[in-house]
Amino acid sequence: MELRRDGELILAHLLKRKPGELPLIFEEETPPDIERKFTELIKIRQEGVSVAHIIGEWDFYGRTFKVKGGILVPRPETELLVEKVLELIPENGKMEGFEVGGGTGCISITLLLERPLLRMTVDDINSEAVELMKENARLHGVQDRLEILRGDMFEPVRGRKFDFVVSNPPYIPESMWESLPSEVKREGREALIGGEKGYEFYEKFAKEVGNYLKDKGFVALEIGHDQGEIVFKLLKEAGFKEVIIYKDFSGQDRVAVGWS
Ligand SMILES: C[S@@+](CC[C@H](N)C(=O)[O-])C[C@H]1O[C@@H](n2cnc3c(N)ncnc32)[C@H](O)[C@@H]1O
Known part of the structure; x- marks a missing residue:
């Protein structure tokens, strides 16, 4: 499992951005609800659900x-x-x-x-x-x-x-x-x-x-x-x-x- 890459894909999905755009918004603060959702989804990923199925x-x-x-x-x-x-x-x-x-x-x-x-x-x-x-x-x-x-x-x-x-x-x-x-x-x-x-x-x-x-x-x-x-x-x-x-x-x- 490539957790870093998977994390980027999940975060980009939650922020409604392309993964390649993440470095551009690196310094912006992530809203707390997105942070919470992100932690939740990473846990699901660790339980063996693919990123594709998580982000749909x-x-x-x-x-x-x-x-x-x-x-x-x-x-x-x-x-x-x-x-x-x-x-x-x-x-x-x-x-x-x-x-x-x-x-x-x-x-x-x-x-x-x-x-x-x-x-x-x-x-x-x-x-x-x-x-x-x-x-x-x-x-x-x-x-x-x-x-x-x-x-x-x-x-x-x-x-x-x-x-x-x-x-x-x-x-x-x-x-x-x-x-x-x-x-x-x-x-x-x-x-x-x-x-x-x-x-x-x-x-x-x-x-x-x-x-x-x-x-x-x-x-x-x-x-x-x-x-x-x-x-x-x-x-x-x-x-x-x-x-x-x-x-x-x-x-x-x-x-x-x-x-x-
Ligand atoms: C390996 S997947 C490929 C799906 C898609 N074409 C792709 O390339 O991502 C095979 C697909 O064939 C369907 N399938 C399996 N046996 C079949 C059959 N006898 N007739 C029609 N579809 C079948 C499965 O439900 C599945 O959606």
Whole structure:
């Protein structure tokens, strides 16, 4: 736990400032009610609640999203997935994409904000995530271009076809659940655990996704640091002509892109 950094984020939130602005108001006196609230929140942090869940928001791709317990907090690794998708959507491309498992909605909403003519449909099996996505879509003014549905993987979009399908699915093996830090567990089993092997989501996804892709469509998936080989194989077996596994800044497998 990085208490100093966490303290700065909590204080900035209470003062309604950006963390970078704190040095500018260093000499101003902190109102007593803010001091009291700050001490209270630091205690909650020490009990193992993440800063994101304490302050109820988190930044992704330079923008702030509402977050809440039981739903995955946007991760910096996922920005690589967004970058790879953006590379495949022309600046003024009139494309239609589908995201499985939107969580906060950070992936779809970022794609929409970066590509003004794009339209997205997103689902989540978790009804609380669906409500949170609606809130984040309104917050970022993309509600007219984002269709938000509740359901299991492709079930809400049966019979439809998209230019691409993107997902950051649950991909941690069951056996790792117990060893996860309590603040990570608070993001919910459904968001994290992919099954006994961890890659069960990709097995089902690879088999079915072809039915939902237009001709020459593509898929883009976030993957676990050791899942490049298996996801490459699954997409190839499912008939994807070209598959590329991208590594993140720390040299770990992180994103799979496949072209049909
Ligand atoms: C790892 S989280 C990713 C959330 C968000 N897209 C992000 O990158 O921050 C996976 C999300 O998929 C949802 N999910 C898990 N299984 C699903 C399924 N079969 N169909 C739809 N959503 C699912 C979870 O509820 C969770 O919100």
